[in-house]
Amino acid sequence: xxxxxxxxxxxxxxxxxxxxxxxxxxxxxxxxxxxxxxxxxxxxxxxxxxxxxxxxxxxxxxxxxxxxxxxxxxxxxxxxxxxxxxxxxxxxxxxxxxxxxxxxxxxxxxxxxxxxxxxxxxxxxxxxxxxxxxxxxxxxxxxxxxxxxxxxxxxxxxxxxxxxxxxxxxxxxxxxxxxxxxxxxxxxxxxxxxxxxxxxxxxxxxxxxxxxxxxxxxxxxxxxxxxxxxxxxxxxxxxxxxxxxxxxxxxxxxxxxxxxxxxxxxxxxxxxxxxxxxxx
Ligand code: NAP
Numbered sequence: 001x002x003x004x005x006x007x008x009x010x011x012x013x014x015x016x017x018x019x020x021x022x023x024x025x026x027x028x029x030x031x032x033x034x035x036x037x038x039x040x041x042x043x044x045x046x047x048x049x050x051x052x053x054x055x056x057x058x059x060x061x062x063x064x065x066x067x068x069x070x071x072x073x074x075x076x077x078x079x080x081x082x083x084x085x086x087x088x089x090x091x092x093x094x095x096x097x098x099x100x101x102x103x104x105x106x107x108x109x110x111x112x113x114x115x116x117x118x119x120x121x122x123x124x125x126x127x128x129x130x131x132x133x134x135x136x137x138x139x140x141x142x143x144x145x146x147x148x149x150x151x152x153x154x155x156x157x158x159x160x161x162x163x164x165x166x167x168x169x170x171x172x173x174x175x176x177x178x179x180x181x182x183x184x185x186x187x188x189x190x191x192x193x194x195x196x197x198x199x200x201x202x203x204x205x206x207x208x209x210x211x212x213x214x215x216x217x218x219x220x221x222x223x224x225x226x227x228x229x230x231x232x233x234x235x236x237x238x239x240x241x242x243x244x245x246x247x248x249x250x251x252x253x254x255x256x257x258x259x260x261x262x263x264x265x266x267x268x269x270x271x272x273x274x275x276x277x278x279x280x
Contacts, residue, residue, distance in 0.1 A: 011047075012065055023251065027270060030270045031267065051091075060257065068089055072086075081105065082100050085134050087102055105137075107255070108139060122145050126140070126147060126193045133196075136223070141172070157177075182210075190219065192209070193223065194208050205231055226279060229245065
């Protein structure tokens with residue numbers, strides 16, 4: 001099939017472990033989009049010139065570590081959500097302009113919905129105050145959830161609470177990242193989302209929450225997707241919690257990017273299968 005005129009891909013540094021290309025290329029094949037999605041390894045010093053050059057022949061880009069925050073200053077405008085989060089993971093190029101979006105938070109909320117879990121009026125406890133956590137917390141707040149947050153470096157959680165209170169008028173409750181703090185909060189929470197990198201390969205026997213702090217009525221999502229089943233999810237499953245892996249968020253944030261670029265309805269099942277094949 002002839003390649004489309006406008007390119008799409010992901011920019012990061014390093015980029016070789018990204019699953020985005022297999023996921024989007026599987027979707028493009030199914031949708032008959034004549035484009036292949038590529039990965040671009042661009043160091044921070046070259047990011048500005050890379051984005052400027054993309055304005056000529058790109059339709060869209062995903063942005064990943066370490067560029068999600070820095071890239072904002074090279075864009076012509078950003079969406080309300082990306083502005084509130086303070087990070088961009090998707091860019092659309094149109095008429096010589098680069099517009100930034102953030103689909104991470106909405107991707108997480110849609111992954112929960114796909115599993116029958118609504119966040120509206122629920123108490124959602126998010127572990128971590130890094131980039132992914134910020135996006136998830138903002139989307140949950142906008143969806144009408146009551147959000148609590150704990151982070152290893154408490155000052156980051158407090159700063160996030162103050163920033164989001166000013167920007168949205170909504171309050172995130174800061175909880176102590178200690179054994180007792182986590183256990184007490186989990187007695188109240190409906191949904192636990194791990195948005196730290198604890199448990200990620202190669203540290204597959206680590207969990208951010210001790211087994212004894214979990215209880216059976218909880219929904220537990222881990223946004224870490226490598227390994228597919230983290231220790232947190234293994235523990236939660238053992239005591240009968242509903243568990244959701246990070247693959248759903250990965251797929252739905254990618255699907256939201258495709259909607260922004262092409263206005264299509266992305267094939268979630270095909271994208272999920274492509275990611276799972278790669279991870280297994
Ligand atoms: P980030 O901005 O670097 O944030 C990392 C977070 O993890 C911080 O809150 C950090 O706490 C915490 N953390 C790191 N090591 C820790 C430890 N040993 N004990 C306790 N807390 C620790 O990274 P990010 O972009 O938010 O990504 C976080 C994780 O989510 C990564 O594993 C990433 O692969 C995954 N992710 C998944 C998806 C998806 O679609 N499923 C999307 C984005 C990210 P401090 O502030 O105290 O350092």
